[in-house]
Amino acid sequence: xxxxxxxxxxxxxxxxxxxxxxxxxxxxxxxxxxxxxxxxxxxxxxxxxxxxxxxxxxxxxxxxxxxxxxxxxxxxxxxxxxxxxxxxxxxxxxxxxxxxxxxxxxxxxxxxxxxxxxxxxxxxxxxxxxxxxxxxxxxxxxxxxxxxxxxxxxxxxxxxxxxxxxxxxxxxxxxxxxxxxxxxxxxxxxxxxxxxxxxxxxxxxxxxxxxxxxxxxxxxxxxxxxxxxxxxxxxxxxxxxxxxxxxxxxxxxxxxxxxxxxxxxxxxxxxxxxxxxxxxxxxxxxxxxxxxxxxxxxxxxxxxxxxxxxxxxxxxxxxxxxxxxxxxxxxxxxxxxxxxxxxxxxxxxxxxxxxxxxxxxxxxxxxxxxxxxxxxxxxxxxxxxxxxxxxxxxxxxxxxxxxxxxxx
Amino acid sequence: xxxxxxxxxxxxxxxxxxxxxxxxxxxxxxxxxxxxxxxxxxxxxxxxxxxxxxxxxxxxxxxxxxxxxxxxxxxxxxxxxxxxxxxxxxxxxxxxxxxxxxxxxxxxxxxxxxxxxxxxxxxxxxxxxxxxxxxxxxxxxxxxxxxxxxxxxxxxxxxxxxxxxxxxxxxxxxxxxxxxxxxxxxxxxxxxxxxxxxxxxxxxxxxxxxxxxxxxxxxxxxxxxxxxxxxxxxxxxxxxxxxxxxxxxxxxxxxxxxxxxxxxxxxxxxxxxxxxxxxxxxxxxxxxxxxxxxxxxxxxxxxxxxxxxxxxxxxxxxxxxxxxxxxxxxxxxxxxxxxxxxxxxxxxxxxxxxxxxxxxxxxxxxxxxxxxxxxxxxxxxxxxxxxxxxxxxxxxxxxxxxxxxxxx
Numbered sequence: 001x002x003x004x005x006x007x008x009x010x011x012x013x014x015x016x017x018x019x020x021x022x023x024x025x026x027x028x029x030x031x032x033x034x035x036x037x038x039x040x041x042x043x044x045x046x047x048x049x050x051x052x053x054x055x056x057x058x059x060x061x062x063x064x065x066x067x068x069x070x071x072x073x074x075x076x077x078x079x080x081x082x083x084x085x086x087x088x089x090x091x092x093x094x095x096x097x098x099x100x101x102x103x104x105x106x107x108x109x110x111x112x113x114x115x116x117x118x119x120x121x122x123x124x125x126x127x128x129x130x131x132x133x134x135x136x137x138x139x140x141x142x143x144x145x146x147x148x149x150x151x152x153x154x155x156x157x158x159x160x161x162x163x164x165x166x167x168x169x170x171x172x173x174x175x176x177x178x179x180x181x182x183x184x185x186x187x188x189x190x191x192x193x194x195x196x197x198x199x200x201x202x203x204x205x206x207x208x209x210x211x212x213x214x215x216x217x218x219x220x221x222x223x224x225x226x227x228x229x230x231x232x233x234x235x236x237x238x239x240x241x242x243x244x245x246x247x248x249x250x251x252x253x254x255x256x257x258x259x260x261x262x263x264x265x266x267x268x269x270x271x272x273x274x275x276x277x278x279x280x281x282x283x284x285x286x287x288x289x290x291x292x293x294x295x296x297x298x299x300x301x302x303x304x305x306x307x308x309x310x311x312x313x314x315x316x317x318x319x320x321x322x323x324x325x326x327x328x329x330x331x332x333x334x335x336x337x338x339x340x341x342x343x344x345x346x347x348x349x350x351x352x353x354x355x356x357x358x359x360x361x362x363x364x365x366x367x368x369x370x371x372x373x374x375x376x377x378x379x380x381x382x383x384x385x386x387x388x389x390x391x392x393x394x395x396x397x398x399x400x401x402x403x404x405x406x407x408x
Numbered sequence: 409x410x411x412x413x414x415x416x417x418x419x420x421x422x423x424x425x426x427x428x429x430x431x432x433x434x435x436x437x438x439x440x441x442x443x444x445x446x447x448x449x450x451x452x453x454x455x456x457x458x459x460x461x462x463x464x465x466x467x468x469x470x471x472x473x474x475x476x477x478x479x480x481x482x483x484x485x486x487x488x489x490x491x492x493x494x495x496x497x498x499x500x501x502x503x504x505x506x507x508x509x510x511x512x513x514x515x516x517x518x519x520x521x522x523x524x525x526x527x528x529x530x531x532x533x534x535x536x537x538x539x540x541x542x543x544x545x546x547x548x549x550x551x552x553x554x555x556x557x558x559x560x561x562x563x564x565x566x567x568x569x570x571x572x573x574x575x576x577x578x579x580x581x582x583x584x585x586x587x588x589x590x591x592x593x594x595x596x597x598x599x600x601x602x603x604x605x606x607x608x609x610x611x612x613x614x615x616x617x618x619x620x621x622x623x624x625x626x627x628x629x630x631x632x633x634x635x636x637x638x639x640x641x642x643x644x645x646x647x648x649x650x651x652x653x654x655x656x657x658x659x660x661x662x663x664x665x666x667x668x669x670x671x672x673x674x675x676x677x678x679x680x681x682x683x684x685x686x687x688x689x690x691x692x693x694x695x696x697x698x699x700x701x702x703x704x705x706x707x708x709x710x711x712x713x714x715x716x717x718x719x720x721x722x723x724x725x726x727x728x729x730x731x732x733x734x735x736x737x738x739x740x741x742x743x744x745x746x747x748x749x750x751x752x753x754x755x756x757x758x759x760x761x762x763x764x765x766x767x768x769x770x771x772x773x774x775x776x777x778x779x780x781x782x783x784x785x786x787x788x789x790x791x792x793x794x795x796x797x798x799x800x801x802x803x804x805x806x807x808x809x810x811x812x813x814x815x816x
Contacts, residue, residue, distance in 0.1 A: 012449065
């Protein structure tokens with residue numbers, strides 16, 4: 001095969017990128033778990049019938065579907081909400097109620113990659129299912145804000161609205177979607193598109209929305225957020241024009257922005273949706289959730305330099321001076337690992353030292369240890385700091401201490 | 409849809425199971441990273457052309473293949489080795505050499521589920537690519553043994569052989585596969601099947617193999633293992649009849665057993681394969697690797713009770729006595745979280761206490777905190793230990809200390 005490449009919209013994650021992903025995933029998991037959200041994993045393939053008709057016309061087109069070896073029509077995970085609905089119906093009382101779950105898995109959508117979208121990407125969702133209280137909305141909102149703070153964002157800000165405000169106005173789904181584009185296309189364009197859609201008093205409606213007051217539910221949610229130490233108009237704010245694209249929301253809706261960058265960036269969104277989780281159980285099952293824009297979060301963190309500098313895991317490369325001195329190098333690397341220092345032993349006893357040091361450099365390994373005949377006779381080792389480009393001979397027994405000191 | 413279920417061979421992982429999986433994955437990653445193995449992720453879908461012809465007739469049949477929206481023939485990841493070969497060819501000098509990577513992702517095979525196999529399962533591989541030294545074989549073997557010890561296995565044991573011993577005997581691939589079944593079908597059956605396959609001196613060959621001595625390469629590997637503190641005939645042994653099913657091995661082959669259970673169980677296997685990674689680069693690229701049988705490891709750990717008892721992450725449920733006392737409960741839960749105690753706040757201010765405690769029970773939350781009017785007036789809280797079924801009133805300021813004391 002001459003055409004050695006990945007499919008359009010699909011990505012390899014080489015070590016540096018993969019470590020960043022893992023760092024974000026682990027940080028998020030930690031905060032989710034600290035509040036009692038539990039992990040759920042569902043299969044990559046489901047019966048196509050289960051997913052079909054759940055994602056609208058657009059979703060139907062983008063879904064990866066095929067017939068498996070047994071002639072079944074199957075589809076690849078398109079989101080994590082419909083599988084959650086299946087799980088809730090299928091396992092019923094085996095799950096606690098409320099069921100607070102997080103799910104971090106890949107989904108697949110045959111989207112247009114020219115819009116900067118990927119066809120395989122990671123979704124990261126938290127949802128609280130089976131309870132309909134403003135306190136549960138506030139919890140999900142607070143988790144999302146605090147998660148971003150934990151990752152190092154200084155100014156995450158949740159914009160909050162209530163979908164029922166729109167519902168009172170008898171707007172069509174299409175009209176709500178137009179208002180949702182306000183951020184991108186501006187007020188004038190929104191009004192003109194609303195008029196085109198048949199809405200006569202578009203301008204008045206926008207003015208009315210702008211001046212509307214938060215609902216009782218929102219007032220309650222804001223109060224709970226304040227009690228959890230979050231500050232109104234800093235950490236969160238009332239945003240009466242926020243509409244959110246998806247049409248299944250039934251109450252609160254919210255979108256997380258970051259003000260850390262020169263431009264405003266959305267890091268995720270969510271809301272209350274009381275009619276979706278029960279589609280299979282055929283009864284109303286209330287739910288509220290938030291979806292992090294995983295790629296966006298990573299991209300913003302890279303721009304803001306929020307990743308720890310020591311994500312490269314190996315701290316020390318123990319080099320091999322010559323084949324007959326290998327045993328000494330094995331011993332030193334064993335010793336370092338016992339002291340919880342991530343240590344790599346060079347693997348070819350016949351390599352030149354130069355080659356070994358180049359390898360350490362390429363892998364961003366900070367320290368190299370050299371053990372030659374002079375060192376062995378004086379029970380010392382040479383500790384080379386590849387960052388400061390300095391080196392010194394230290395007693396073998398004190399090597400760990402020296403490394404830890406420099407690192408501190 | 410009345411037929412609410414997962415596809416045959418595909419699994420949901422509910423929180424308890426998902427946590428076990430995460431625990432094993434995180435433990436393995438930690439040891440891999442401590443030795444300088446780096447994470448790699450490759451896409452779920454690849455060009456079918458890239459995977460075809462790499463897994464033999466059987467693999468061809470089991471691979472999930474279909475045409476995507478653009479008419480491309482695509483296939484789902486079938487293993488992690490062919491994608492590694494693609495990555496090594498595609499990124500070349502961007503990767504360090506040797507390239508030591510680990511990869512823990514799902515693969516898909518439309519296998520017969522009656523044989524206890526799953527169609528979606530997690531593979532966990534480590535490989536060292538680009539170097540052909542016994543020291544690199546020894547490292548991979550040692551990592552695998554030490555990883556199992558770290559997970560709590562007391563008697564993991566690596567059986568080691570050299571594929572070149574078979575190569576000298578001019579056995580066919582089919583004949584090697586027969587010998588590989590020795591564990592399962594016994595010596596007599598192996599000899600009879602070998603004879604059927606056209607081998608005249610089958611019995612002699614088996615006797616010859618049994619009496620064969622380790623190759624120079626194996627002797628060297630054993631020496632390195634000993635220098636890393638591993639004990640021959642305990643942690644590892646020479647197993648002259650070990651053949652390993654896959655036919656791409658070119659040197660050392662090894663299989664990890666556990667003697668912890670009443671029956672012998674294989675936890676994974678690997679070996680040196682110098683002709684596979686270079687298939688796309690069209691040159692020889694040496695490699696040695698090990699694949700953990702992820703499901704097997706989990707199953708054995710469950711049987712041996714090797715999972716920590718506190719895998720359920722929430723330690724405390726802060727209950728809500730009545731709607732007007734909610735603020736107190738919010739404050740206490742905030743405080744506990746600040747002290748790094750994973751704490752859940754009940755989410756419905758109007759629930760009866762009984763319901764809240766049942767929830768804590770179902771989620772295996774050990775402590776419940778109750779804050780009623782009496783407690784508030786005396787600045788106390790009631791700490792209920794759901795394990796010992798005892799409770800006591802403690803000063804609010806000392807709550808964290810009490811919980812940490814009981815946990816110790």
